[in-house]
Amino acid sequence: MIHHYKNEDKALIAVDCIIFGFDQEALKLLLIKRDFEPEKGKWSLMGGFLKKNETVDQAANRVLITLTGLQDVYLEQLNVFSEVNRDPVERTVSVAYYALINLQEHDKELIKKYSAQWFEVSQLPKLIFDHEQMVELAISRLRYKTSVQPIGFELLPEKFTMRQLQKLYEAILNQKLDKRNFSKKINSLDLLVKLNEKDMGSSRKGSFLYKFDQFKYQKKISNGFNFKL
Amino acid sequence: MIHHYKNEDKALIAVDCIIFGFDQEALKLLLIKRDFEPEKGKWSLMGGFLKKNETVDQAANRVLITLTGLQDVYLEQLNVFSEVNRDPVERTVSVAYYALINLQEHDKELIKKYSAQWFEVSQLPKLIFDHEQMVELAISRLRYKTSVQPIGFELLPEKFTMRQLQKLYEAILNQKLDKRNFSKKINSLDLLVKLNEKDMGSSRKGSFLYKFDQFKYQKKISNGFNFKL
DNA sequence: TCAAAAGTGTTCACCGTACACCCATGG
DNA sequence: CCATGGGTGTACGGTGAACACTTTTGA
Numbered sequence: 001m002i003h004h005y006k007n008e009d010k011a012l013i014a015v016d017c018i019i020f021g022f023d024q025e026a027l028k029l030l031l032i033k034r035d036f037e038p039e040k041g042k043w044s045l046m047g048g049f050l051k052k053n054e055t056v057d058q059a060a061n062r063v064l065i066t067l068t069g070l071q072d073v074y075l076e077q078l079n080v081f082s083e084v085n086r087d088p089v090e091r092t093v094s095v096a097y098y099a100l101i102n103l104q105e106h107d108k109e110l111i112k113k114y115s116a117q118w119f120e121v122s123q124l125p126k127l128i129f130d131h132e133q134m135v136e137l138a139i140s141r142l143r144y145k146t147s148v149q150p151i152g153f154e155l156l157p158e159k160f161t162m163r164q165l166q167k168l169y170e171a172i173l174n175q176k177l178d179k180r181n182f183s184k185k186i187n188s189l190d191l192l193v194k195l196n197e198k199d200m201g202s203s204r205k206g207s208f209l210y211k212f213d214q215f216k217y218q219k220k221i222s223n224g225f226n227f228k229l
Numbered sequence: 230m231i232h233h234y235k236n237e238d239k240a241l242i243a244v245d246c247i248i249f250g251f252d253q254e255a256l257k258l259l260l261i262k263r264d265f266e267p268e269k270g271k272w273s274l275m276g277g278f279l280k281k282n283e284t285v286d287q288a289a290n291r292v293l294i295t296l297t298g299l300q301d302v303y304l305e306q307l308n309v310f311s312e313v314n315r316d317p318v319e320r321t322v323s324v325a326y327y328a329l330i331n332l333q334e335h336d337k338e339l340i341k342k343y344s345a346q347w348f349e350v351s352q353l354p355k356l357i358f359d360h361e362q363m364v365e366l367a368i369s370r371l372r373y374k375t376s377v378q379p380i381g382f383e384l385l386p387e388k389f390t391m392r393q394l395q396k397l398y399e400a401i402l403n404q405k406l407d408k409r410n411f412s413k414k415i416n417s418l419d420l421l422v423k424l425n426e427k428d429m430g431s432s433r434k435g436s437f438l439y440k441f442d443q444f445k446y447q448k449k450i451s452n453g454f455n456f457k458l
Numbered sequence: 459t460c461a462a463a464a465g466t467g468t469t470c471a472c473c474g475t476a477c478a479c480c481c482a483t484g485g
Numbered sequence: 486c487c488a489t490g491g492g493t494g495t496a497c498g499g500t501g502a503a504c505a506c507t508t509t510t511g512a
Binding site: 004005008009010011012013049050051052053054055056057077079080082083084089090091092093095 | 242
Binding site: 161162163179180183184202203204205206207208 | 461
């Protein structure tokens, strides 16, 4: 039995997280002000190095918890970025992840600690290294994924109005949708529960709140149902 | 200026290639008989370690050329596999790629050299490590990708009949298609050139050969065209 | 009573799907 | 002349897209 592969090059492995949130109007990203060299003081994705005893999924989760305090967040691997000099200090291969969180729920103290800040995706600052590429890829993947899987709800509070949901999809797809067609479509999927409760914050009349029915969704997919927006 | 990140763990980085081919009837994978420990003699995907001065894309290409002799092959990154003990020898994080090649064109000598062999995807042998997971993922990604991008042609010779194309899609999607609807659909995309030339190999009447028009396709996508099968 | 958002239905064009017969040729 | 695969058209139902008016209620 051999104990190592000889003469092969090793490298540092990092994970970087594109963290999405939604604030009623716009799709946002959580960025940190980098507090170490190189590029100290510049805006960056939250990241970290892979440790000996964890998978990259676990590393991404750890990084996410560190910045937001949130457990069990929707997290999906995007792609590997491995340009030889992408990090000027040392050869580092990075695995990019994107996460969807409820913007209301994260830990404000941690955000301060890391000098993090939310930016609208349409108004991002300049980012270090290849992080802009990662963001671009994350947005296009998010667009695709929300259209074939009901993951948009991860960005909303548990109870939400039809209008909030529509605004969310409009922000993700970056286009206006017709509200009649939208609610018809959503209702036909039969995945929401309409509550006997109204949100009075946005109009005189008030608008009904809905909940996503995770259980119903699971039952449907196990019967061969295909989500398609 | 600092010159390295201290105290971070390094790991070996590998690439593994799922190599697809098509032989008129079935979708196939090219596997090698592993010639070193551990798991020597078992069936495996072709892989290799990332070198200091190359990206993972380049590494995957290098691996592919080594086994097939083919340059400029369709190659797409799938996912990172990073279970801590996936390779019993040493911590190795692997980036899986899938490739589409023309089964007729690869270098038969190299295949022999690496004791490689083509297997129908429906009749694969047991594979080492997590390679079966990689294959499964590759197949589902191939299914998705062929339905939104005309990459199926990468698996066919330059000139092919409508029937070959249909058989290819049937093999990828694992379902029968109606030939009238299929050719109607393909023709409506307006991406093929019908040649004044017939393939006489499969019938008395002979069937017309087609070519994929890469140039037309590029022009169409730059005009906002969306391939959808 | 007015302003502001909520809620709701119909029509039409297009696309996917199902389905069956004639054609050309070599043996 | 016949067996084999090649090639083609039509009818129908369902889905996506366009489009406008009424309702509620707080100020």
